[in-house]
Amino acid sequence: MENKLLIAKSEPLWNTDNRVIYFIGSLIVLLFALPLFGLNSFYLHLLIMIFMHAVMAQSWNVIAGFSGQISLGHGAFFGIGAYATSFFYIEYGISPWLSMPFGILVSGIFAILIGIPMLRLSGHYFAIATLLIGISFQVVFQRWDLVGAASGLWVPMTSEDSWAALQFHSSKVSYYYIFLVFFIVTFFIVWLLSRSKLGYRLRAVRDDPQAALSLCINVSNYKIIAYVISAMIMAPMGSLFAQYILIIDPDRVFNIEISIIVLLITVLGGIGNVWGPIIGAAILIPISEYSRIYLGGTGGAVDLILYGLILMIICIFRPDGLISFVPKDILERKKQR
Amino acid sequence: MTPEIILQAIVTGLMMGLIYALIAAGLSLIFGLMDIVNFAHGEHLMLSMFSSFWLWSLFGLDPIFSIPITILLMAFCGVITHYFLIRYILKAKMLIQICATFGLSIFIRSIAQLLWTPDFRNVDKPLLEGRLEIGSVFIGQPQLVASLVCLVAFIGLYLFVTKTETGLALQATAQDRHAAEILGIPSNKMFAIGWAIGLGCVGVAGGMMANYFFIFTDVGINFALFAFVAVALGGFGSIIGCLYAGIIIGLVESLGGLLIDPSFKLLYVFVIYLIVVIYRPQGLFGRY
Numbered sequence: 001m002e003n004k005l006l007i008a009k010s011e012p013l014w015n016t017d018n019r020v021i022y023f024i025g026s027l028i029v030l031l032f033a034l035p036l037f038g039l040n041s042f043y044l045h046l047l048i049m050i051f052m053h054a055v056m057a058q059s060w061n062v063i064a065g066f067s068g069q070i071s072l073g074h075g076a077f078f079g080i081g082a083y084a085t086s087f088f089y090i091e092y093g094i095s096p097w098l099s100m101p102f103g104i105l106v107s108g109i110f111a112i113l114i115g116i117p118m119l120r121l122s123g124h125y126f127a128i129a130t131l132l133i134g135i136s137f138q139v140v141f142q143r144w145d146l147v148g149a150a151s152g153l154w155v156p157m158t159s160e161d162s163w164a165a166l167q168f169h170s171s172k173v174s175y176y177y178i179f180l181v182f183f184i185v186t187f188f189i190v191w192l193l194s195r196s197k198l199g200y201r202l203r204a205v206r207d208d209p210q211a212a213l214s215l216c217i218n219v220s221n222y223k224i225i226a227y228v229i230s231a232m233i234m235a236p237m238g239s240l241f242a243q244y245i246l247i248i249d250p251d252r253v254f255n256i257e258i259s260i261i262v263l264l265i266t267v268l269g270g271i272g273n274v275w276g277p278i279i280g281a282a283i284l285i286p287i288s289e290y291s292r293i294y295l296g297g298t299g300g301a302v303d304l305i306l307y308g309l310i311l312m313i314i315c316i317f318r319p320d321g322l323i324s325f326v327p328k329d330i331l332e333r334k335k336q337r
Numbered sequence: 338m339t340p341e342i343i344l345q346a347i348v349t350g351l352m353m354g355l356i357y358a359l360i361a362a363g364l365s366l367i368f369g370l371m372d373i374v375n376f377a378h379g380e381h382l383m384l385s386m387f388s389s390f391w392l393w394s395l396f397g398l399d400p401i402f403s404i405p406i407t408i409l410l411m412a413f414c415g416v417i418t419h420y421f422l423i424r425y426i427l428k429a430k431m432l433i434q435i436c437a438t439f440g441l442s443i444f445i446r447s448i449a450q451l452l453w454t455p456d457f458r459n460v461d462k463p464l465l466e467g468r469l470e471i472g473s474v475f476i477g478q479p480q481l482v483a484s485l486v487c488l489v490a491f492i493g494l495y496l497f498v499t500k501t502e503t504g505l506a507l508q509a510t511a512q513d514r515h516a517a518e519i520l521g522i523p524s525n526k527m528f529a530i531g532w533a534i535g536l537g538c539v540g541v542a543g544g545m546m547a548n549y550f551f552i553f554t555d556v557g558i559n560f561a562l563f564a565f566v567a568v569a570l571g572g573f574g575s576i577i578g579c580l581y582a583g584i585i586i587g588l589v590e591s592l593g594g595l596l597i598d599p600s601f602k603l604l605y606v607f608v609i610y611l612i613v614v615i616y617r618p619q620g621l622f623g624r625y
Binding site: 064070 | 368374422425426429431432433434435436437439441442443444446448450451562565569573600601603604607611614615
């Protein structure tokens with residue numbers, strides 16, 4: 001018994017089934033090679049959106065899936081990230097690469113400030129409070145003249161592609177690689193998190209706070225840690241998104257739709273599972289983009305109807321998400337004999 | 338800042354508060370009964386306002402007279418919601434319950450947007466129009482009637498839940514659904530009744546507000562937020578708590594708007610919510 005424990009402790013966190021490693025490795029190689037085949041810019045855009053939303057959903061997964069707190073206002077951190085880079089770039093000409101860590105930091109600080117009073121709340125109280133937080137941010141930014149109030153910020157375009165200003169006008173390939181790298185790094189971090197002690201403690205907090213408390217796990221501290229990690233994952237996506245579309249306003253980056261879609265992607269793919277957000281984003285974003293192309297365009301919100309419908313159907317029939325179709329033993333840590 | 342203006346703000350806040358109270362009462366009833374927060378409550382309010390609007394625009398029925406029809410429609414909508422969605426998620430995790438009703442809210446809102454476009458509409462020349470002038474305070478007639486009707490409906494709801502047999506059965510189911518089943522109270526039927534009454538309340542509020550409020554697909558969001566806050570303030574599941582909480586919110590909204598800055602109304606309510614929930618998590622009139 002003790003021996004097994006020692007073996008388990010000595011093995012690295014990323015120890016897993018070889019099949020999984022080969023699969024992920026070949027997937028990464030494929031994703032890096034994809035632009036070489038000359039995809040047109042629509043498919044590149046689609047893939048970029050998938051990466052972005054997968055990371056955003058992953059961020060939500062950390063707080064909701066691992067530590068069990070449902071945040072309905074996660075768009076707030078996305079907006080903070082977006083405003084941080086755009087504001088400093090427009091006002092002082094600071095490169096987005098330098099202001100992005102600042103946005104991450106501010107998000108983290110806000111998460112602590114919000115988290116300390118609010119994560120003492122549980123269940124519905126927290127969900128309602130976060131819903132209010134998300135809308136409060138939108139209201140404040142709509143009135144805040146320094147950051148352009150309701151009309152938002154327009155990022156001035158550089159005359160040519162520039163890595164320093166993070167703007168590429170000739171093709172989307174550079175954006176593709178940037179998002180891809182962020183996507184892979186974030187997933188690796190969250191994957192390690194889910195297998196680390198911290199991850200197990202968070203799940204203990206989620207499943208039974210009282211039992212976790214009796215094992216000397218400080219429940220509210222761990223919830224705050226999860227919230228901060230989650231916010232810090234969300235912020236850089238806002239920054240990148242701002243540099244990708246080059247115009248941000250409170251209605252776009254603090255929109256409640258952002259909070260909805262991260263929830264939907266995660267629940268669709270499988271909540272509390274690292275792979276859930278990938279599957280969810282890979283299925284949902286194409287549906288959303290295509291339905292917007294073929295069915296939308298006249299002010300109809302067909303993609304939102306689909307979101308709502310999918311969310312309800314998943315909740316009724318597959319509460320564990322699509323990942324529950326995959327046999328469990330593949331996903332878990334390799335068994336020691 | 339004269340006392341008259343403050344008095345005016347208090348009266349306005351009081352009238353809005355009564356409407357918030359009734360909306361919140363519906364939410365609270367459903368929550369108390371089955372521990373599910375209906376995140377689609379605002380959308381149900383929107384539906385009831387649209388039902389009132391369409392009855393007026395298609396059949397020429399004034400919103401006051403169409404109230405019974407609106408209530409019935411909403412009650413039916415509640416039963417349908419229970420039958421097709423809520424029934425399946427009663428035993429699910431809280432997260433799934435939140436996601437399901439949240440999904441319902443997106444679904445209803447975007448369907449409405451598709452069918453009726455996001456245009457702003459209002460009922461033209463309703464029977465209730467004009468305003469009363471009492472001393473120096475102006476009171477809009479439709480607002481006054483709406484808040485009085487909401488108050489009456491609220492009292493009716495309270496008497497129904499505490500005095501009638503069905504109401505007592507509802508309370509029994511809320512306290513312990515299995516014990517109630519042993520005593521021969523079918524919990525599934527009680528849940529359906531709870532949904533019907535809860536959304537019926539929304540029907541009253543929405544139908545009365547159709548008289549003077551703009552009707553558009555996103556109208557419910559703010560009301561639903563205030564209703565959530567009112568329910569948490571009053572204590573989840575406490576109906577009488579909703580009355581006080583609704584009035585507090587109405588007053589905070591109008592006085593805060595008057596004294597500080599009207600564009601941050603939501604933030605004042607939010608601050609009140611946080612203070613109450615942190616220092617008194619069971620709410621002002623909570624049970625446990």
